Amino acid sequence: GAGVSQSPSNKVTEKGKDVELRCDPISGHTALYWYRQSLGQGLEFLIYFQGNSAPDKSGLPSDRFSAERTGGSVSTLTIQRTQQEDSAVYLCASSSALGLASDTQYFGPGTRLTVL
Amino acid sequence: GDSVTQMEGPVTLSEEAFLTINCTYTATGYPSLFWYVQYPGEGLQLLLKATKADDKGSNKGFEATYRKETTSFHLEKGSVQVSDSAVYFCALSRSGGSYIPTFGRGTSLIVHP
Numbered sequence: 011g012a013g014v015s016q017s018p019s020n021k022v023t024e025k026g027k028d029v030e031l032r033c034d035p036i037s038g039h040t041a042l043y044w045y046r047q048s049l050g051q052g053l054e055f056l057i058y059f060q061g062n063s064a065p066d067k068s069g070l071p072s073d074r075f076s077a078e079r080t081g082g083s084v085s086t087l088t089i090q091r092t093q094q095e096d097s098a099v100y101l102c103a104s105s106s107a108l109g110l111a112s113d114t115q116y117f118g119p120g121t122r123l124t125v126l
Numbered sequence: 127g128d129s130v131t132q133m134e135g136p137v138t139l140s141e142e143a144f145l146t147i148n149c150t151y152t153a154t155g156y157p158s159l160f161w162y163v164q165y166p167g168e169g170l171q172l173l174l175k176a177t178k179a180d181d182k183g184s185n186k187g188f189e190a191t192y193r194k195e196t197t198s199f200h201l202e203k204g205s206v207q208v209s210d211s212a213v214y215f216c217a218l219s220r221s222g223g224s225y226i227p228t229f230g231r232g233t234s235l236i237v238h239p
Binding site for chain 1: 160167168177219229230231232
């Protein structure tokens with residue numbers, strides 16, 4: 011079946027503009043995660059959804075960042091008034107979230123965001 | 127809290143050399159341990175995992191053994207190829223905790239012909 015998809019693959023925007031990043035998880039996966047990967051850095055956790063609710067938003071860097079998930083499927087990450095430090099690759103992952111420690115995360119290819 | 131520590135890279139090797147990438151962890155309980163690999167321009171994908179002490183995960187010639195006594199999960203391969211050039215991430219996940227895995231910072235591997 012299809013894997014996790016993300017769109018757009020690349021986004022170039024001007025400082026101060028808003029952007030929306032989209033993630034389509036694997037069908038049937040109830041858990042969805044957003045991460046940020048800056049150049050040469052590891053993964054920075056942003057937010058986690060279980061179904062449509064987000065029990066953990068602790069990783070969102072500021073109130074300019076928000077995310078939603080509808081129908082237990084597609085998720086969008088919105089960054090308002092983008093800043094240059096927002097430039098990074100934004101990765102989405104999904105898992106079946108059976109509640110097991112052995113659950114594997116399946117990652118999308120990422121969206122590369124460049125803020126000029 | 128939980129943490130994962132990986133050796134810093136880049137690790138540079140010649141083709142057919144032996145590879146070890148060290149990973150140690152701190153976690154309560156009995157976590158599952160993972161290695162993910164990220165090839166250039168792609169997202170992460172699972173390479174192997176182990177769910178209990180002394181388990182060995184293996185895939186594509188890579189192996190890692192879950193050592194609870196040393197809280198380690200070192201990644202090894204006997205003979206690397208140029209196509210193994212990628213960034214490797216060690217990670218852990220705990221049952222009973224949050225569903226958010228803890229990732230290491232990643233180790234870049236560069237294999238020369």
